[in-house]
Amino acid sequence: MYVDAGTLHLPWDKINFTDRPWASRPETVDEVGSIYTIQGFDLNFAGVIIGPSIDYDPATNRIVVHPDRFEDQEAFRRRSDIADLTGARIDVVLHTLNILLKRGRMGLGIYACQPRLRRRLRELG
Numbered sequence: 001m002y003v004d005a006g007t008l009h010l011p012w013d014k015i016n017f018t019d020r021p022w023a024s025r026p027e028t029v030d031e032v033g034s035i036y037t038i039q040g041f042d043l044n045f046a047g048v049i050i051g052p053s054i055d056y057d058p059a060t061n062r063i064v065v066h067p068d069r070f071e072d073q074e075a076f077r078r079r080s081d082i083a084d085l086t087g088a089r090i091d092v093v094l095h096t097l098n099i100l101l102k103r104g105r106m107g108l109g110i111y112a113c114q115p116r117l118r119r120r121l122r123e124l125g
Helices: 026-030 085-100 115-124
Strands: 002-005 008-011 043-050 054-057 062-065 104-112
Touching (some): 043 085, 054 115, 062 085, 104 115
Parallel strands (some): 043 104
Antiparallel strands (some): 002 008
16 A cells, blocks of 8 residues: 655555564655554654644634544544544544654654645745
8 A cells, every 4th residue: 555645655654574663674764654653763854644634724723623534444443432432533633643743853844635734834834
């Protein structure tokens, strides 16, 4: 499976059949990882793709989360104990973004899938 974002076309993180974590293997510089593959790592440089579940509302000048566009199919699998699934999805999206944006120690690149958010980030940059 490949991840396409703007001009980026790279393979999604491959299954790790080694004892060495994905983020510490040199060949993964040419792959796209996830919150799961970089847990516990601080990277020198990180690139974060802000997925379709996060957008920008120009009327309120705020970030908005669309839980119906949440793509992590594993996050809530077999979790019938969550009463407010929509709220839980929003929390996970925001928490994940918070973590990912803090991974690059020396630099961070950001690409937003949603055009309004991408434009707003360029304006702020």
